[in-house]
Amino acid sequence: MPDIAPSEAKAQTYGVPPVSRAIAVMRYIAAGNRCRNLSHAAKALGINRTTLIRILATLAEEDMIEEVPDSGGYRLGTSLIALAAQSLNERGILQVSRPVLRRLVDELNLSAHLGVIEGREIIYLARETPNSHLASMVREGTRLPAHATTIGRILLAQLSRAVLHDLYKDVDLPAYTDKTRTSLAALEEQLSADRARGVAWSVGFFEPEIGSAAAAVLDHQGRAVGGINVTGHSSAFAPGSPTAGKIEETLKRAARSVSEALGYRGWGSDQL
DSSP: OOOOOHHHHHHHHHOOHHHHHHHHHHHHHHTTOOOOSHHHHHHHHTOOHHHHHHHHHHHHHTTSEEEOTTTOSEEEOHHHHHHHHHHHHHHSHHHHHHHHHHHHHHHHOSEEEEEEEETTEEEEEEEEOOSSTTOOOOOTTOEEEGGGSHHHHHHHTTSOHHHHHHHHTTOOOOOSSTTSOOSHHHHHHHHHHHHHHTSEEEESSSSTTEEEEEEEEEOTTSOEEEEEEEEEEGGGTSTTOTTHHHHHHHHHHHHHHHHHHTTOOOOOGGGO
């Protein structure tokens, strides 16, 4: 009998193929594939089409994936997002960010959020709100389009041009207000300005009368692993507003605090 390495023996003995296939499907969907064409998805995954249909049905029943309204197909579901949030809450960016978000609310009297990017969407992982009628209605687990939101823009700004083009190739960019960038060229121009400033700034880009600003959070390798933002009435973010400078300075300081807690030390002299 040939020798088998312990890791190989464990995989042969304890691996459960149906579970592996279900995980492969969730990773496939997480990469931005909606499984609209089941035959194409089955071929890409190396799974029988009937098996894929059963896996999708099971994952949907458990809320691990959910159907996408209007456009069809699937995206990751709220139960999976909740599991991810619980994991992050114990040891990562979510745990580190929550007290920082609370301080942002206390200092600026604006709503504060933490979000991550998944494909062309952002997912909100945490929020803190002031005691105000203008408090954000965004909930943890909410998905919004990256191109139209400040967290999305500041994270898209960290991508290479090639990756950005692959992400938005032949994709329609819907307008949410008359300020939303609706072409890849216009979006690239906006992202370049966001990257240079270090903050994505919005006065009515996604919702009329709502302002927002976001900064990226970096891990110990300098990778953008999330973004934090603050939102409130557009008047606080308007050019020339007496509060705009304080918002930008406080937000950058908060993003730096989270990044340093995650091990990032690569600040340049202009960021000190």
